[in-house]
Amino acid sequence: MGGTAKRTRLAGAAAVVALLAGACSGGGATGDLATDSVESPAQEWAVEVEEEAFDEALPGLNPPNGEPYPDPYFRNPGVNPFIDTRDDVLSTFAVDVDTASYTVARRWVVDGNLPHRDSVRVEEFVNYFDQRYAPPVEGAFAIHSDGAPTPFVQNDRYQLMRIGLQSAAPFAGERKDAALTFVIDVSGSMDMENRLGLVRQSLRLLIDELGARDTVAIVVYGSTARLVLPPTSIAERETVIAAVESLRPEGSTNAEAGLHMGYELAYEAFRPGGINRVILASDGVANTGVTGADGILSQIREHADAGIQMVSLGFGMGNFNDVLLEQLANDGDGFYAYIDDLREAERLFVNDLTATLQTVALDAKAQVEFNGETVESYRLVGFENRAVDDERFRDDTVDAGQIGAGHSSTALYEVALRPEAVDDRLATVRLRWTDPDTRESVEIAHDVRRGDFASSFDAAAPQLQLSAVVAAYAEVLRESPWALGYGLSDVAARAAALPPGLLEDPRAREFIELVGAAARLSG
Numbered sequence: 346m347g348g349t350a351k352r353t354r355l356a357g358a359a360a361v362v363a364l365l366a367g368a369c370s371g372g373g374a375t376g377d378l379a380t381d382s383v384e385s386p387a388q389e390w391a392v393e394v395e396e397e398a399f400d401e402a403l404p405g406l407n408p409p410n411g412e413p414y415p416d417p418y419f420r421n422p423g424v425n426p427f428i429d430t431r432d433d434v435l436s437t438f439a440v441d442v443d444t445a446s447y448t449v450a451r452r453w454v455v456d457g458n459l460p461h462r463d464s465v466r467v468e469e470f471v472n473y474f475d476q477r478y479a480p481p482v483e484g485a486f487a488i489h490s491d492g493a494p495t496p497f498v499q500n501d502r503y504q505l506m507r508i509g510l511q512s513a514a515p516f517a518g519e520r521k522d523a524a525l526t527f528v529i530d531v532s533g534s535m536d537m538e539n540r541l542g543l544v545r546q547s548l549r550l551l552i553d554e555l556g557a558r559d560t561v562a563i564v565v566y567g568s569t570a571r572l573v574l575p576p577t578s579i580a581e582r583e584t585v586i587a588a589v590e591s592l593r594p595e596g597s598t599n600a601e602a603g604l605h606m607g608y609e610l611a612y613e614a615f616r617p618g619g620i621n622r623v624i625l626a627s628d629g630v631a632n633t634g635v636t637g638a639d640g641i642l643s644q645i646r647e648h649a650d651a652g653i654q655m656v657s658l659g660f661g662m663g664n665f666n667d668v669l670l671e672q673l674a675n676d677g678d679g680f681y682a683y684i685d686d687l688r689e690a691e692r693l694f695v696n697d698l699t700a701t702l703q704t705v706a707l708d709a710k711a712q713v714e715f716n717g718e719t720v721e722s723y724r725l726v727g728f729e730n731r732a733v734d735d736e737r738f739r740d741d742t743v744d745a746g747q748i749g750a751g752h753s754s755t756a757l758y759e760v761a762l763r764p765e766a767v768d769d770r771l772a773t774v775r776l777r778w779t780d781p782d783t784r785e786s787v788e789i790a791h792d793v794r795r796g797d798f799a800s801s802f803d804a805a806a807p808q809l810q811l812s813a814v815v816a817a818y819a820e821v822l823r824e825s826p827w828a829l830g831y832g833l834s835d836v837a838a839r840a841a842a843l844p845p846g847l848l849e850d851p852r853a854r855e856f857i858e859l860v861g862a863a864a865r866l867s868g
Contacts, residue, residue, distance in 0.1 A: 413456065414662040418629070418669075419463035422729035424825050427759070430717035435735040438728045439745035440510060440709040440754045440776075445659055445671065445683035447473040450822060452662060452685040454863050464667060465823035467727030470815050471755050474852055476808045478511035478753050485705055487511045488774050488791035492798035493805035495759065496813060496839065502721075504798060506758040507809050508713065508774055512705050514751030520699050523559040523620035524576065528607035529592060530627035531565045536594035540661040544626045547658070547690035548589045554698050555579045562610045563588050566603025567596025576614035600627065600669075604644070611653045618782070620702050623648070624656045625673060629666025646744070649678035652781075654704060654747070659683040678707055678747050700749035706778035708745040711756065712738045714773045719766035719795065724827075726757040726816050741779060741786050748778070757816055762795075769794045807844040811853055814840050818860050833864040 428436070446469035450460035481487035489509035494501055527548065535541040552561065556579060563574040574588035607623050615621055645655060655677025657670040674681035684690050693701050710733055715723055737743050748754065760771065770792050777788040799805040802813070817836045820828040840857045847853040 413458040417665045420668045421463040425725050427722045427724045429722045434715045437712040437733045437735045439731040443681045444473040445681045448683040462824045467819040470819040478509045490793040493802045496802040502762045508756045510754045521619045524614040524616045526562045526611040526623045528603045528625045529565045532567045532598035551694035564607045570602035570606040621653045626658045628661040629670045645676045655679040657681040700752045703750040705750045706748040709778035710745045712775045721761045724759045833867045837861045837864040
């Protein structure tokens with residue numbers, strides 16, 4: 346069974362929610378058992394539900410005052426089911442380093458609203474946080490793995506497995522020279538909530554971090570596209586800053602025209618062997634010219650193949666098009682981030698500048714091959730819209746994920762172990778990617794072993810505990826069937842009990858406060 350088939354929506358009994366607070370208690374399964382894997386013990390927990398029933402899950406999480414923003418556009422990718430290893434031992438997905446979903450949700454909570462469930466992508470919540478993986482000793486990547494009993498199920502067979510991918514970071518001063526072309530939405534909608542003001546502030550932060558050998562070009566689009574700044578060296582910093590400060594709202598939203606002109610400039614400024622990026626700053630709305638995602642996306646892939654990568658930066662929330670911005674980044678061999686405040690811009694453009702700009706892996710895919718002798722069933726938590734057919738893992742024409750220098754990506758699995766198992770190996774993880782310089786394919790492998798798992802959840806690595814609670818937060822927010830019977834107050838209780846050392850990380854500290862605020866909003 347390939348990746349596409351695995352995206353069936355399944356609901357589970359509350360007792361199998363593997364990522365929620367240990368202080369809680371749960372209920373039992375309801376409905377008829379699924380019939381895909383006859384006599385499988387995992388069926389104790391899995392029930393198939395109709396689309397309508399899924400849409401009714403956890404109705405209490407609807408925003409308390411109705412929709413707080415006009416016309417945001419999100420797409421629900423569904424929820425991964427448990428897979429019996431007698432049916433399929435392979436789990437294959439495109440690696441993801443996007444973080445937009447987490448900051449979109451943060452924006453909703455800070456504004457006093459619960460996030461739209463369709464905006465939540467669990468893997469982007471988890472990847473927002475520093476996992477503190479060790480860098481590779483040699484080569485471009487290191488694969489890490491660990492695990493622990495899930496904090497909810499009173500059954501040691503159910504374990505949470507964490508797989509971490511860590512890319513190498515260049516030494517200080519080794520970043521490649523960059524040719525950056527900003528395509529900036531200055532339409533009337535960007536005047537809302539001071540969106541364009543935040544764009545200007547964000548670009549100022551980035552410009553201050555660039556070197557004299559880097560170049561910047563700026564295109565803006567409203568009803569039409571126009572050139573604001575031709576490719577200009579950062580040595581002419583005052584000229585570049587003046588161009589940024591000149592940006593003002595105007596007209597409707599012709600995203601296609603803006604991107605077309607932006608890529609023309611990017612070819613003009615192209616640096617062979619360097620960093621070539623088109624950076625789109627927008628609320629994602631397109632209402633003039635080619636407005637549909639497919640029409641705009643059809644032109645992006647060929648530019649990515651030519652070596653010009655796309656970064657999508659989302660701003661604002663009313664009329665916000667999350668789907669278009671994510672698809673543009675995916676097809677453009679880049680990544681998607683949402684900037685809700687100046688601190689997030691600082692994280693992207695100051696703290697994580699090299700990872701933001703310099704790509705070390707194209708079309709990165711992971712494949713986990715479970716050992717059916719030790720693992721009875723498994724569920725990939727998140728990555729629903731990143732599924733890759735198992736048989737296409739070594740097909741290098743598949744458009745997969747891109748990873749920056751010094752970036753990490755984390756995947757969480759819920760696994761049910763066979764009680765009689767004696768083999769220490771649980772799975773083999775394979776990572777395959779294309780080197781952006783040589784265009785050669787590289788593949789590495791790593792065995793996940795039971796001996797690397799903690800004996801209890803509280804004994805697990807602090808970052809694993811944090812990842813579990815963050816994923817639980819996302820599962821409840823997206824009204825996952827696997828989270829039926831539990832609420833945000835349960836997740837907040839577990840967050841408050843996280844190891845004190847995590848509080849040294851500002852992101853973790855903020856998360857604990859955020860989930861508490863969301864719990865209060867949920868009543």
